[in-house]
Amino acid sequence: MIEVETQLARVLAETRPLSSETVPLSAAHGRVIAETVTSRYALPPWTNSAMDGYAVRSADVATASTDVPVTLEVVADLPAGASADPALSPGQAARIMTGAPVPADADAIVPVEATDGGERRVSVTAPAAAGAHIRSAGEDRQPGDALVSAGARAGAEVLSALASAGYGTIAVARRPRLAVIATGSELVAPGEPLDRGQIPDSNSLLISSLAVEHGAALVDVVRVSDDVDDLDAALRRLSDRCDVIVLTGGVSMGAYDPVKELLSPGGQVRFEKVAMQPGKPQGFGRLGEPWVGTGTPGPLVFGLPGNPVSAWVSFLVFVRPCLRALQAASLVEDPRLSARAETGWRTPPGRRQYLPARIRLTDAGVLVAPAAARGSGSHLVGSLADANGYAIVDASVERVHEGDTVQVVPLVSDVGARL
Numbered sequence: 001m002i003e004v005e006t007q008l009a010r011v012l013a014e015t016r017p018l019s020s021e022t023v024p025l026s027a028a029h030g031r032v033i034a035e036t037v038t039s040r041y042a043l044p045p046w047t048n049s050a051m052d053g054y055a056v057r058s059a060d061v062a063t064a065s066t067d068v069p070v071t072l073e074v075v076a077d078l079p080a081g082a083s084a085d086p087a088l089s090p091g092q093a094a095r096i097m098t099g100a101p102v103p104a105d106a107d108a109i110v111p112v113e114a115t116d117g118g119e120r121r122v123s124v125t126a127p128a129a130a131g132a133h134i135r136s137a138g139e140d141r142q143p144g145d146a147l148v149s150a151g152a153r154a155g156a157e158v159l160s161a162l163a164s165a166g167y168g169t170i171a172v173a174r175r176p177r178l179a180v181i182a183t184g185s186e187l188v189a190p191g192e193p194l195d196r197g198q199i200p201d202s203n204s205l206l207i208s209s210l211a212v213e214h215g216a217a218l219v220d221v222v223r224v225s226d227d228v229d230d231l232d233a234a235l236r237r238l239s240d241r242c243d244v245i246v247l248t249g250g251v252s253m254g255a256y257d258p259v260k261e262l263l264s265p266g267g268q269v270r271f272e273k274v275a276m277q278p279g280k281p282q283g284f285g286r287l288g289e290p291w292v293g294t295g296t297p298g299p300l301v302f303g304l305p306g307n308p309v310s311a312w313v314s315f316l317v318f319v320r321p322c323l324r325a326l327q328a329a330s331l332v333e334d335p336r337l338s339a340r341a342e343t344g345w346r347t348p349p350g351r352r353q354y355l356p357a358r359i360r361l362t363d364a365g366v367l368v369a370p371a372a373a374r375g376s377g378s379h380l381v382g383s384l385a386d387a388n389g390y391a392i393v394d395a396s397v398e399r400v401h402e403g404d405t406v407q408v409v410p411l412v413s414d415v416g417a418r419l
């Protein structure tokens with residue numbers, strides 16, 4: 001058996017970043033930014049008012065109070081968007097709205113609440129220090145200042161910063177083109193009645209949905225029987241259109257495991273036993289001839305175990321980092337949190353456990369419990385509905401006890417990720 005880190009290192013060593021493409025910001029949500037971006041504008045672009053009120057010379061209102069107000073002549077009206085820069089002599093003010101550029105002759109804003117709101121003449125009832133309620137041009141970013149680093153995820157906040165800094169389009173990594181092939185003669189389409197021995201194909205939806213959540217463009221999702229020729233035909237049809245093909249099932253020791261039977265012999269895809277539970281049998285490699293033309297780099301291929309929880313864990317531990325690395329994301333592996341076990345559970349001997357878990361953020365800290373009442377089991381697909389992450393327990397641990405500290409990884413879709 002090999003360690004998880006060894007298998008992941010093999011995957012990442014074979015993963016080369018894809019090219020980039022320029023898209024409108026409105027199409028960039030969740031994509032990985034492919035260039036380091038500096039601000040084109042000063043932020044804010046103009047010195048502007050933070051309040052609805054009056055732009056004044058602070059010296060004019062230094063003595064203003066409710067008992068002895070100061071009256072100023074209002075010589076201009078500046079709504080947001082106004083481009084005027086009216087001259088203000090001593091004793092004069094301009095009515096101004098939040099966001100409007102501050103006249104060069106003014107050095108303070110008096111909020112409307114500290115006035116009588118007059119339109120031709122205004123009575124000011126409080127002083128305003130120089131600089132009061134003024135937002136200076138460039139106080140957030142100067143033109144040329146760093147804004148977003150290559151590899152960052154274009155979340156909502158990043159998009160708003162880019163728009164404000166003068167960008168209408170942005171270079172992002174091309175989406176990895178990905179196909180899912182679920183193998184197994186027992187599989188039927190979701191919702192179809194089951195004959196004895198059949199099961200609904202849940203892995204197709206599981207893997208394709210996760211892939212989309214992590215930035216992939218789906219090329220196809222297909223189901224093939226345990227006939228090697230069916231799988232071969234699917235691979236021939238898909239290989240030159242994909243960057244990644246994810247297969248599920250047929251990677252273990254079974255007599256009808258077509259994935260291993262077809263892909264093992266040429267050595268392009270290596271099948272390993274990885275010291276993890278679930279997810280022990282793993283296939284990974286790069287397809288070449290006869291599935292792609294001579295000299296063409298073929299797609300990366302993952303042969304994930306068919307058990308649904310095994311496929312889920314395998315995607316998160318191996319395929320997800322690969323998709324991120326293809327997009328040259330700065331975050332490839334998820335950060336782990338420490339959590340306190342709300343209850344104890346069994347762990348497998350000699351293999352690191354990846355347990356579907358319910359993670360709760362509480363006032364008392366991060367808590368974790370198994371998603372399945374029975375704890376670990378690679379077939380417990382119903383329990384995935386209750387999982388919002390997984391716990392990682394070292395191979396040397398024989399049992400987790402209530403109150404123990406364990407590592408957890410909450411589920412985060414990359415489309416919404418902030419890390």
Ligand SMILES: Nc1nc2c(c(=O)[nH]1)N[C@H]1C(S)=C(S)[C@@H](COP(=O)(O)OP(=O)(O)OC[C@H]3O[C@@H](n4cnc5c(N)ncnc54)[C@H](O)[C@@H]3O)O[C@H]1N2
Nearest residue numbers: 182184201202203204249250251252253280305306307310
């Ligand atoms: N003699 C041994 N048997 C097994 C070993 C072993 O080391 N020696 N390893 C076990 C482990 S661990 C795993 S994990 C599984 C992996 O099996 P395969 O990848 O070959 O998968 P299948 O046999 O095709 O299916 C396993 C299981 O999962 C169900 N399945 C498959 N595809 C889907 C799908 N698309 N949707 C829902 N469920 C699916 C399938 O019906 C089986 O129940 O091997 C163990 N055996």
Ligand code: MOO
Nearest residue numbers: 278279280310378
């Ligand atoms: O390694 Mo398997 O995924 O335990 O059932």
